Amino acid sequence: MxxxxxxxxPALRRKAAPVTRFDDGLRALARDMTAVMHxxxxxxxxxxxxxxxxxxIVVDLSxxxxxxxxxxxxxxxxxxxxGSFADExxxxxxxxxxxxxxxxxxxxxxxxxxxxxxxxxxxxxxxARVLQHEVDHLDGVLFVDRLPWRRRIAMWLKLPGLKRxxxxxxxx
Numbered sequence: 746m747x748x749x750x751x752x753x754x755p756a757l758r759r760k761a762a763p764v765t766r767f768d769d770g771l772r773a774l775a776r777d778m779t780a781v782m783h784x785x786x787x788x789x790x791x792x793x794x795x796x797x798x799x800x801x802i803v804v805d806l807s808x809x810x811x812x813x814x815x816x817x818x819x820x821x822x823x824x825x826x827x828g829s830f831a832d833e834x835x836x837x838x839x840x841x842x843x844x845x846x847x848x849x850x851x852x853x854x855x856x857x858x859x860x861x862x863x864x865x866x867x868x869x870x871x872x873a874r875v876l877q878h879e880v881d882h883l884d885g886v887l888f889v890d891r892l893p894w895r896r897r898i899a900m901w902l903k904l905p906g907l908k909r910x911x912x913x914x915x916x917x
Contacts, residue, residue, distance in 0.1 A: 747777040747795035749785055752839050752887070753908035756793050761800045761883040764819045767861035771801070775817040775859055778803045783815075787837045789875040791882030794838055802879035806871060818864065821856035821880050823849075832874065836888045839907070844900075846891045848877050 750756050764771060774797055782790040782803055792801040805815035828850030835843040852873040854866040868876050878888060889900050 747774075747781055747797070749781055749837055750794050750796055752904065754796075754838075756796045756798070757838055757882070757887060758885045759793055759798055760885045761791070761793050761798050764799050764801060764857075767819070767857070767859065771799075771819070772859050774799065774801060775803055778817070779805065779815050782837070783808070785837045788871075789879045790837060791879045793882055793885075800883050802876075802883065804872070804875055804879065806875065817859055818854065818856035818866075818876075819859060819861070821854050821876070821883070823852050823877060823880055824855050825851075825853035826877075827851040834874065834878065834888050836878070838887070839889070842889075842907075844889070844892055844896065846888055848874050848891070852877055854880070 774792065778790050778792060778795055778801065781795055782805065786808055788806050788808055789802060789804045792799045800820045801817060802821055803815060803817045807814040826849035829847055830850050831845045831847040833843050834846040850873065851867070851869045854868060854876050856864050856866070858864050866872070866876065881888070889897065892900055
């Protein structure tokens with residue numbers, strides 16, 4: 746099974762490539778990603794967070810409580826944003842860190858399902874936030890990149906220490 750990549754892993758900064766093959770390998774990746782997300786009590790995960798450079802995300806707002814809530818989106822892109830609100834946000838690749846991040850209140854996401862069929866999500870609130878966060882990951886953008894500049898400067902001073910801590914955790 747795939748393992749979660751933590752801050753400092755170069756895979757998190759790589760822009761993911763579009764998916765062109767909708768096969769068993771893609772479905773297996775989505776299953777592995779969902780297992781990793783649930784194993785870390787997450788509500789969303791992007792493929793590059795498990796080292797796969799493909800434009801795939803998985804989402805489950807129930808946090809694994811209801812299996813029928815989980816879904817995968819392939820080649821997702823945000824095509825519209827409306828409104829704005831700041832709310833606390835975290836990331837599985839930054840365990841224990843949470844910061845207020847400003848995102849669109851509503852977002853339209855166009856994507857494909859695991860069979861390659863087009864799907865559209867008109868999302869609001871938490872779902873809109875999670876989808877925007879995960880699409881950012883596919884573009885190599887991390888949630889700390891969205892922090893206000895003063896908080897980002899303070900955060901960047903802490904990141905080398907976090908990188909060392911995560912490297913030690915991974916080595917153990």
